[in-house]
Amino acid sequence: MLVVALLLVWEGSVRFGIVQSPNWPAFSAVLAALYRGLAGGELLGVIASSMWRMLRGYLLGSAAGITIGVAIALWRPVRLTLTPAIELLRPVPVTAIVPPLIFVFGIDDKLKIACIAFATFFPVATNTIAGVGAVDEVYLKVARTFGIPHAQTIRQVIVPAALPYIFAGLRTSLAFALVVTVISEMLAGSQGIGHYLLTMQYALRAPEMYASIVLLTFVAYALNRLFLAWEQHAIGWARSREAYDAR
Amino acid sequence: MNGATDERTLKLEGLAKRFDGKQPVVVFEDLSLEVRAGEFFSIVGPSGCGKSTLLQVVAGLIPASGGRVLLGGRDVTGEPAHMVYLFQQYAKSLLPWMTAEDNVIFAFNHRLGLGPRAARARAREHLAMVGLEESAAAYPWQLSGGMQQRVAIARALSADPKVLLMDEPFSSVDALTRMELHALISELWERKRFTTILVTHDVDEAIFLADRIALLTRRPARIAELIETGLARPRRAVETHEDPRFLALRHALLEGLLHRPDEANADVR
Numbered sequence: 052m053l054v055v056a057l058l059l060v061w062e063g064s065v066r067f068g069i070v071q072s073p074n075w076p077a078f079s080a081v082l083a084a085l086y087r088g089l090a091g092g093e094l095l096g097v098i099a100s101s102m103w104r105m106l107r108g109y110l111l112g113s114a115a116g117i118t119i120g121v122a123i124a125l126w127r128p129v130r131l132t133l134t135p136a137i138e139l140l141r142p143v144p145v146t147a148i149v150p151p152l153i154f155v156f157g158i159d160d161k162l163k164i165a166c167i168a169f170a171t172f173f174p175v176a177t178n179t180i181a182g183v184g185a186v187d188e189v190y191l192k193v194a195r196t197f198g199i200p201h202a203q204t205i206r207q208v209i210v211p212a213a214l215p216y217i218f219a220g221l222r223t224s225l226a227f228a229l230v231v232t233v234i235s236e237m238l239a240g241s242q243g244i245g246h247y248l249l250t251m252q253y254a255l256r257a258p259e260m261y262a263s264i265v266l267l268t269f270v271a272y273a274l275n276r277l278f279l280a281w282e283q284h285a286i287g288w289a290r291s292r293e294a295y296d297a298r
Numbered sequence: 299m300n301g302a303t304d305e306r307t308l309k310l311e312g313l314a315k316r317f318d319g320k321q322p323v324v325v326f327e328d329l330s331l332e333v334r335a336g337e338f339f340s341i342v343g344p345s346g347c348g349k350s351t352l353l354q355v356v357a358g359l360i361p362a363s364g365g366r367v368l369l370g371g372r373d374v375t376g377e378p379a380h381m382v383y384l385f386q387q388y389a390k391s392l393l394p395w396m397t398a399e400d401n402v403i404f405a406f407n408h409r410l411g412l413g414p415r416a417a418r419a420r421a422r423e424h425l426a427m428v429g430l431e432e433s434a435a436a437y438p439w440q441l442s443g444g445m446q447q448r449v450a451i452a453r454a455l456s457a458d459p460k461v462l463l464m465d466e467p468f469s470s471v472d473a474l475t476r477m478e479l480h481a482l483i484s485e486l487w488e489r490k491r492f493t494t495i496l497v498t499h500d501v502d503e504a505i506f507l508a509d510r511i512a513l514l515t516r517r518p519a520r521i522a523e524l525i526e527t528g529l530a531r532p533r534r535a536v537e538t539h540e541d542p543r544f545l546a547l548r549h550a551l552l553e554g555l556l557h558r559p560d561e562a563n564a565d566v567r
Binding site: 187189190192193195196197198199200203207208211212214286288289291292295296 | 357358359378379381382383385387390391393394395396404405406408409437439440457
């Protein structure tokens with residue numbers, strides 16, 4: 052309701068001439084631009100390319116975060132080797148590494164995927180380490196009494212038990228990944244929604260600019276819903292168990 | 299009976315467990331015991347005497363400080379393949395992200411390597427033995443405490459253990475459920491004859507289930523008495539508990555637990 056009211060205020064502010072500026076189009080004009088962009092395929096192509104980039108970076112960063120997180124939590128030599136490096140790198144703002152990375156990866160996909168993966172990695176790794184550390188001793192003893200091989204214990208006991216933590220990390224990272232996707236596209240290259248948004252601003256095409264922001268809002272919302280469905284699928288047992296135990 | 303060479307004979311020789319540290323604790327020292335092949339053996343003792351630690355040392359879940367454990371005359375090292383430990387905390391020992399059936403499959407399929415259909419069939423068969431084939435697809439936390447412990451029993455037996463080690467497995471269910479579980483484990487044991495050690499502080503439970511009972515002292519634990527129960531089998535929930543022999547054993551064990559001079563301070567811990 053609040054959203055609708057605010058949008059009406061926006062629309063009204065232009066219709067009744069309260070705000071008169073070429074940079075402040077009516078919401079209906081924004082929607083029209085959005086429709087034109089999507090129907091014409093331009094905006095659709097732009098957002099699709101951004102999503103594809105984001106997905107690759109997110110999956111890469113998540114996979115690395117889980118793998119390295121598990122390794123750090125389980126093996127002391129890995130922990131001693133990697134922890135200082137991770138602690139040093141973690142606070143580095145991802146935007147600061149874009150210029151040097153351009154020398155390595157160029158200005159196209161590879162650069163952006165690397166940035167997205169970098170941003171995704173840390174929350175996932177940190178939460179994985181915490182999750183593996185919190186696995187109940189009894190589960191590990193159960194695996195031992197049945198003589199379960201180490202690799203299977205990791206796959207079937209340790210990782211599932213740590214999943215609620217891992218998902219907390221994945222969720223934080225999802226928001227980061229979208230931000231980093233848009234920013235990296237703004238900073239370098241000529242592809243994706245970030246670049247499109249900036250171009251429209253330079254071209255003083257306010258309706259198109261706002262249209263891409265509206266589209267991003269929808270996409271972020273949809274991503275979050277998708278994520279929640281995935282989370283429910285993967286760790287629904289943890290939620291349901293809490294609900295059961297609370298009876 | 300050539301019990302000494304049977305591969306289900308379990309022997310503890312001079313077994314010791316100490317926890318070193320600022321205040322070193324000797325849990326037990328030089329403990330020797332032979333559990334016969336296919337025997338149901340109970341260990342009772344005051345709480346905190348180290349019964350549970352003893353069982354975990356035998357299971358290879360905690361390292362011994364000295365002595366040996368022999369199964370069928372062979373030294374047992376690490377986590378022995380043929381011994382299964384049944385945990386007191388059934389609610390924590392079943393993996394909550396797996397169904398009852400998958401919990402059972404988890405216990406045996408790394409050894410048997412059955413295909414999905416055969417593994418499922420074997421799991422169902424073991425769940426049926428504990429009367430739970432209907433609950434195969436349920437998650438552990440959807441089941442009652444007694445049912446969870448039944449799943450845990452089915453899971454333990456699906457691994458075909460030669461030795462089953464039970465650490466107060468019935469202590470957190472209600473009295474009626476406990477009697478049902480006693481009958482169940484008794485029946486399964488008679489059918490499969492795995493060597494069994496049950497650690498408990500419940501004297502009735504120890505007598506009802508066991509062939510022999512060891513009464514442990516306070517720390518450092520040693521065996522104060524070794525009693526042959528000699529009760530007829532199959533045991534029956536009502537009749538066995540009224541057997542004069544049962545009552546006499548109960549009397550003797552409770553006396554031993556409560557009035558042992560070195561236990562005058564058993565509650566001051």
